[in-house]
Amino acid sequence: MSGTIVVTGTDTDVGKTVFAAALAVALGARYWKPVQAGLADGSDAGSVVELGVDPAKVVPEAYRLNTPCSPHRAAEIDGVTIDPARLALPGDGPLVVEGAGGVLVPLTRAWSFGDQAAAWGQPVVLVARTALGTINHSLLSIEALRARGVPLLGVAFIGDAVEDSEAVIAEIGKVRRLGRLPRLADLNAVTLAAAFAAHFDVEDFR
Numbered sequence: 001m002s003g004t005i006v007v008t009g010t011d012t013d014v015g016k017t018v019f020a021a022a023l024a025v026a027l028g029a030r031y032w033k034p035v036q037a038g039l040a041d042g043s044d045a046g047s048v049v050e051l052g053v054d055p056a057k058v059v060p061e062a063y064r065l066n067t068p069c070s071p072h073r074a075a076e077i078d079g080v081t082i083d084p085a086r087l088a089l090p091g092d093g094p095l096v097v098e099g100a101g102g103v104l105v106p107l108t109r110a111w112s113f114g115d116q117a118a119a120w121g122q123p124v125v126l127v128a129r130t131a132l133g134t135i136n137h138s139l140l141s142i143e144a145l146r147a148r149g150v151p152l153l154g155v156a157f158i159g160d161a162v163e164d165s166e167a168v169i170a171e172i173g174k175v176r177r178l179g180r181l182p183r184l185a186d187l188n189a190v191t192l193a194a195a196f197a198a199h200f201d202v203e204d205f206r
Helices: 016-027 044-050 071-078 113-120 134-147 163-173 189-199
Strands: 004-009 030-032 035-037 063-065 095-102 106-108 124-129 152-158 177-181
Touching: 004 016, 004 113, 004 134, 016 030, 016 044, 016 095, 016 124, 016 152, 016 177, 016 189, 035 071, 035 095, 063 071, 071 106, 095 113, 106 113, 113 134, 124 134, 134 152, 134 163, 152 163, 163 177, 177 189
Parallel strands: 004 095, 004 124, 030 095, 035 063, 124 152, 152 177
Antiparallel strands: none
16 A cells, blocks of 8 residues: 555444554554544544554644534634645555544534545545444445545445445445444454454455
């Protein structure tokens, strides 16, 4: 891998950070969370280090916001405005970028993460649950990305296997089904790397 992969999700807390950590480790890539909203419980950058990402490969956030809510509102509470010009992709070489929330989460009141992904123009992996409701959420997210001309690498599922839901999202959404990461009762760097290797083909991301 020599370029950038952007990881977004159908919703917040869908598993983006865990997947992004696994992908960055598998590819030997740097990790970047451009906008971190919510600091009281630690940061996603800190979480990926716990999950095996080399601290030297973690790129500092462009914005660190205190309140755990939508980035646009967290920025307003902190008295700052997120400037898309500050979100230029950092440096050269392999990079995994993790978005905040879902595809259409607003970074400002006029600019969504989907808009930012379109500006970057890099391939996107959509992380989706397998639980009830995922078909609608996933297909809406796929449509939102495609409407903005964002190149979609595929969908990565998180959770228990639900064959029909996963298959119908791939079929109706006309999108590649990259694999499914099961929920891990004992989540750590070793178990995550093993689960990723067992359920995904790293060559699909190169």
